[in-house]
Amino acid sequence: MTPVSSKLYTDDVSLLMVLIDTNPYLWSSMKNTAFTFSKFLSHVLAFLNSILLLNQMNQVVVIATGYNSCDYVFDSSSSSMQRAECLLEKLEEFVDKDETLSQEDSVDGVGFSLLSGSLSMALCYIQRVFRTGPLHPQPRILCLHGSPDGPGQYVAVMNAIFSAQRSMVPIDSCVIGSQHSAFLQQASYITGGVYLKPQVSDGLFQYLSTVFATDLHSRAFLQLPRPVGVDFRASCFCHKNTIDMGYICSVCLSIFCKHHKKCSTCGSNFGEARKQDPSASGQRRKTPDGS
Amino acid sequence: MADGKVVKRAKYKSSVKDPGVPGVLKLTKERFFFMPNDPTSTTKLNVEFKLIKGHRSSKEGSSKQALLNLMHDQGRSYIFEFDSFPDRDKCREFVASAIAACGEVVKAASEKPAVPHDEQLSAAEMGRRIKLLQDNSELQKLHRQLVIGGILSEAEFWAARKKLLEQGDIKKPKQRVALKNDMWSVKPLSDGQTNRVTFNLTPEVIHQIFAEKPAVRQAYLKFVPGKMSEKEFWTKYSRAEYLHSTKNIVAAAAEAAEDEELAVFLKQDDMLAFEARKKIRRVDPTLDMEADEGDDYMHLPDHGLPLDETKEILEPQYEPFKRSFSQYLNQHAAVVLRGRVIDVELGDTRSVAEAFTRTNQAELAAEVSDESAYRERIAKVSRVAEIEDLQGPHEPPVALLSIKDPRDYFDSQQANAIKALGDGGTGTRQLKFNVSKEDAFCSLKNSISEINSQGLTEPIISPEVALKVLNGLSQNISSTKYHLGKNPHESVLDRLPSATKDELLLHWTSIQELLKHFWSSYPITAKYFYTKVTRLKDAMSQIYPKLQEIKESVQSDFRHQVSLLVQPMLQALDAAFAHYDADIQKRSAKSGERPNGFA
Numbered sequence: 001m002t003p004v005s006s007k008l009y010t011d012d013v014s015l016l017m018v019l020i021d022t023n024p025y026l027w028s029s030m031k032n033t034a035f036t037f038s039k040f041l042s043h044v045l046a047f048l049n050s051i052l053l054l055n056q057m058n059q060v061v062v063i064a065t066g067y068n069s070c071d072y073v074f075d076s077s078s079s080s081m082q083r084a085e086c087l088l089e090k091l092e093e094f095v096d097k098d099e100t101l102s103q104e105d106s107v108d109g110v111g112f113s114l115l116s117g118s119l120s121m122a123l124c125y126i127q128r129v130f131r132t133g134p135l136h137p138q139p140r141i142l143c144l145h146g147s148p149d150g151p152g153q154y155v156a157v158m159n160a161i162f163s164a165q166r167s168m169v170p171i172d173s174c175v176i177g178s179q180h181s182a183f184l185q186q187a188s189y190i191t192g193g194v195y196l197k198p199q200v201s202d203g204l205f206q207y208l209s210t211v212f213a214t215d216l217h218s219r220a221f222l223q224l225p226r227p228v229g230v231d232f233r234a235s236c237f238c239h240k241n242t243i244d245m246g247y248i249c250s251v252c253l254s255i256f257c258k259h260h261k262k263c264s265t266c267g268s269n270f271g272e273a274r275k276q277d278p279s280a281s282g283q284r285r286k287t288p289d290g291s
Numbered sequence: 292m293a294d295g296k297v298v299k300r301a302k303y304k305s306s307v308k309d310p311g312v313p314g315v316l317k318l319t320k321e322r323f324f325f326m327p328n329d330p331t332s333t334t335k336l337n338v339e340f341k342l343i344k345g346h347r348s349s350k351e352g353s354s355k356q357a358l359l360n361l362m363h364d365q366g367r368s369y370i371f372e373f374d375s376f377p378d379r380d381k382c383r384e385f386v387a388s389a390i391a392a393c394g395e396v397v398k399a400a401s402e403k404p405a406v407p408h409d410e411q412l413s414a415a416e417m418g419r420r421i422k423l424l425q426d427n428s429e430l431q432k433l434h435r436q437l438v439i440g441g442i443l444s445e446a447e448f449w450a451a452r453k454k455l456l457e458q459g460d461i462k463k464p465k466q467r468v469a470l471k472n473d474m475w476s477v478k479p480l481s482d483g484q485t486n487r488v489t490f491n492l493t494p495e496v497i498h499q500i501f502a503e504k505p506a507v508r509q510a511y512l513k514f515v516p517g518k519m520s521e522k523e524f525w526t527k528y529s530r531a532e533y534l535h536s537t538k539n540i541v542a543a544a545a546e547a548a549e550d551e552e553l554a555v556f557l558k559q560d561d562m563l564a565f566e567a568r569k570k571i572r573r574v575d576p577t578l579d580m581e582a583d584e585g586d587d588y589m590h591l592p593d594h595g596l597p598l599d600e601t602k603e604i605l606e607p608q609y610e611p612f613k614r615s616f617s618q619y620l621n622q623h624a625a626v627v628l629r630g631r632v633i634d635v636e637l638g639d640t641r642s643v644a645e646a647f648t649r650t651n652q653a654e655l656a657a658e659v660s661d662e663s664a665y666r667e668r669i670a671k672v673s674r675v676a677e678i679e680d681l682q683g684p685h686e687p688p689v690a691l692l693s694i695k696d697p698r699d700y701f702d703s704q705q706a707n708a709i710k711a712l713g714d715g716g717t718g719t720r721q722l723k724f725n726v727s728k729e730d731a732f733c734s735l736k737n738s739i740s741e742i743n744s745q746g747l748t749e750p751i752i753s754p755e756v757a758l759k760v761l762n763g764l765s766q767n768i769s770s771t772k773y774h775l776g777k778n779p780h781e782s783v784l785d786r787l788p789s790a791t792k793d794e795l796l797l798h799w800t801s802i803q804e805l806l807k808h809f810w811s812s813y814p815i816t817a818k819y820f821y822t823k824v825t826r827l828k829d830a831m832s833q834i835y836p837k838l839q840e841i842k843e844s845v846q847s848d849f850r851h852q853v854s855l856l857v858q859p860m861l862q863a864l865d866a867a868f869a870h871y872d873a874d875i876q877k878r879s880a881k882s883g884e885r886p887n888g889f890a
Binding site: 091104 | 748
C-alpha cells in the first residue's frame with residue numbers, strides 16, 4: 001500500500017467511472033428510433049478518448065451494466081486494454097455471458113438493468129485506487145443509463161448513493177432512455193453530481209463533452225445544468241399517492257394518507273392518544289403515561 | 292347623607308344568630324366600610340356596592356333587632372344590626388340609592404354593543420401593546436397601516452393577537468424570601484458586671500428555631516398557654532442554649548434532672564432523629580457510601596470542622612445530652628434548602644408553630660399514602676442488586692415487526708415517478724414493448740460487431756446537431772439558473788431588489804391580516820360585521836392595483852418571478868371578493884323579491 005504522503009495529489013486528474021447500460025431489451029426497444037446501441041457506443045467511445053486526451057494521467061474505467069450481471073469492460077490503466085477495440089471485444093464477451101445467465105425467455109417491458117451492482121463495483125474500484133494506486137485522482141461516476149429504475153434495487157441503490165456521498169464521489173447521470181430516473185436524480189442530487197437528460201439523443205457526444213468532460217476542479221467555475229427540482233415527496237402506502245402531508249407509523253415509518261387503526265406494513269396498532277387498549281399494550285407505540 | 296356619606300354604629304354578623312362584632316358602618320356612594328371597635332379584630336369590611344345585588348331588612352317591632360342584610364353577588368351576605376330602627380332605615384335608604392346608582396353604571400356598561408369596542412384600557416394593557424409594537428417592527432408597520440389607516444379598529448387588531456399579548460403577560464410569581472442562611476448561634480450578651488446574660492430573639496429567629504428544632508416547637512405548643520408564659524418559655528430555651536454553648540455536658544445533665552421542661556431542650560431531639568432515620572431509609576440502597584471513604588477530609592476528626600468540643604469520655608447517662616455540631620449544621624442546611632414552607636405572618640409565635648406542625652403532618656400523611664413508592668423502591672433494590680447469573684434476562688416486551696414485501700411499495704413508487712416526471716406518452720408505450728431474449732441479445736451483439744467492423748461514424752456528430760445541443764443546454768442553464776428551489780437557502784425574494792422585496796412582504800402581511808379579519812367575520816350575523824366586511828373589502832381592492840404596479844415596475848428579468856409570487860396573493864384576494872359578491876347576491880335575493888322564473 002502506498003503511503004498517503006507519497007501519493008500524487010492533483011486537482012485536474014480524473015478517474016472517470018463510466019457505467020453503460022447494456023440492457024438488451026432497452027436497446028431493442030430503441031431500435032425504431034434513430035439512436036441505436038452502435039451509435040451510442042460510437043458517441044461514448046469518442047467521449048472516452050477525449051477524456052483520455054484531456055490529461056495524460058486521466059483514467060477511464062467502463063463498467064457494463066447488464067441485465068443479469070455487471071462487469072468491468074475497459075480500464076485505461078491496465079496495459080492489456082488500452083485500445084477501443086479491447087472495449088468492444090470485452091463488451092461482446094460480457095453480453096454473451098449475460099445472455100447465458102439469463103433465465104427468462106422474454107421480459108415484459110424493458111426490464112431493469114443492474115444499476116445497483118455497477119454502482120457498487122464503481123465505488124469498490126474507487127476505493128481500491130484510493131488505497132493502493134500511486135495517484136490520488138479526483139474520481140467521479142458517470143451513469144449512462146436508459147433502463148427504468150428497478151424498484152427491487154431501491155435499497156441497494158440508495159446505499160450506494162450514500163456511500164458515494166461519504167467518499168465524496170459525485171455521481172453524474174446522463175439518462176438516455178425516454179423517462180427520467182428518480183434513482184439517478186436523487187443520486188446526483190445527494191452526491192452533488194450533474195443530472196442530465198439529453199433532449200437531442202443524436203447529440204449525445206456534444207452533451208457528454210460539454211457537461212461531463214470537465215474535471216471536478218474546473219466544474220467549480222462552470223455553470224452546469226442544474227436539476228429543475230428533485231421530487232422527494234413520499235407516496236402513501238395505502239393508495240400510492242404522492243402526498244405532501246400524511247400519517248407516519250412510528251414503528252416502521254410507513255406513510256399513509258389517512259388515519260388507520262393498524263399499520264398495514266408492520267401491524268402496529270395505532271391507539272387514540274388517550275384511549276387505553278390493554279390487549280395491544282405490548283405493541284403500543286406510546287410509552288405508558290407516568291403510571 | 293347630603294355629602295354622600297352615612298356613618299352609623301352597627302354590629303356586623305355573619306349570620307342572624309351570630310352575636311356580632313360591634314363597630315362603625317360607613318357608607319359612601321361607591322362602597323361601604325365596617326370598622327370594628329376592637330382594632331385587633333379581623334372583621335374589617337370594605338365592599339363595593341357594585342358587588343351587592345340586593346338588600347333586605349327586618350320588620351320594625353319592639354322585640355326585633357334592627358337588621359340590614361346586604362346580599363353579595365356570590366351568595367354571601369353581610370348582616371348589620373343597628374342600635375335603632377331609624378338608624379337602620381337611614382342606612383337602608385342610602386344603600387338602596389347606592390345600589391341603584393351602581394346598577395345603572397353596570398347596565399350602561401353591558402348595554403354597549405357586544406362587538407369589540409374601544410373599551411377603556413388599563414394602563415398595563417396599553418403598555419403591553421406598546422411594548423409589542425416596539426419589539427416587532429413588522430407588527431408596527433401593519434398596525435400603522437391598518438389601524439391608523441382606519442381599516443381596522445384598535446380592538447379588532449388586537450383581538451386577533453390576544454395570544455401574543457398574553458404571552459408577554461405571564462406574570463412571574465412574586466419571589467419569596469428564603470430563610471437566612473446564617474445559623475442562629477446564641478451569642479449571649481453579657482454586660483460583664485452582673486451575672487446576667489441577655490439573648491435577643493426576633494420573630495425571624497423564632498421562625499428559624501421552629502423550623503430547625505421540631506422538639507422546641509412541640510414543647511412550645513404543649514407548654515405555652517397553659518404551663519408557662521411565652522416569656523418563661525423562651526427564657527428556659529435560652530438557658531438551655533446557654534448551657535449548650537458552655538459545652539458543659541455534665542452540668543447540662545444535672546440541670547435537666549432538676550427541671551423536666553428544661554430537659555426537653557437539652558436532650559437530643561427525638562423528632563429529628565426520627566426524621567433522619569426516615570430519610571436514611573429513603574436513600575437509594577445502591578448508593579455506595581464506602582466509595583466516599585477515600586475523600587480527603589474523612590481522616591480529620593468531625594469531618595474537618597474546627598473542633599472545640601470537649602474530648603472527654605462521657606458516662607453513658609450523659610449520652611442523650613451530647614450534641615454534635617455537624618448534626619446541627621446538617622439540620623440547618625436541610626431547613627434552608629427546603630425554604631420557607633409556611634406562609635404565616637411572623638409576628639404570631641403560636642400560629643407559626645401551628646403552621647409548622649400542620650405542614651409536617653401533611654408531609655407525613657403524604658408519605659404514608661405513598662406506599663407504592665416504597666414498593667417501587669423495593670423493586671429497584673432487587674433489580675439493581677440482583678445476582679446477574681441467577682436472573683433471567685429482562686427484555687422489554689417487543690412486538691415483532693412484520694414488514695410486507697417492500698417491492699409492492701417501490702413498484703407503485705416507480706409508476707408514480709413515471710407519472711410525475713415522464714415525458715408524456717413514450718413511457719407508457721415502452722412498457723408494452725415485448726421482445727424475446729434471443730432477439731434482444733442478438734441485436735445488441737449485432738450493434739457491437741457493427742461498430743467493430745465499421746469503426747466510429749465520421750463525423751460523430753453533425754455540426755447542426757451540435758449547435759442545437761449547445762443552444763438547448765445554454766438556454767436550459769440560463770433558465771434554471773433562476774429557477775426556484777435551486778438552492779434551498781436562497782429564495783427568489785433574495786434576488787429581487789430590496790425595495791421590491793420589502794414592498795411585497797408588507798403587502799403579503801397586510802393581505803394576510805385583512806383576509807384573516809375578512810373570513811372571521813363570516814357568517815355575517817350582525818350589521819357590524821357587514822360594515823366591517825365592506826371596509827375590509829375596500830381596503831383589499833386598494834391593494835390589488837398596488838400589486839399590479841409592483842409587477843410592472845420591476846425589471847423584465849424579475850417580472851416572471853414577481854408575478855409568480857403575486858399570483859397566490861391575487862388568488863386569495865379573488866376568492867375573498869368572490870365570496871363577498873356571492874354573499875351580497877344571496878342577501879339581496881333573500882331580502883328582495885324572487886325573480887319571475889324562480890319556482
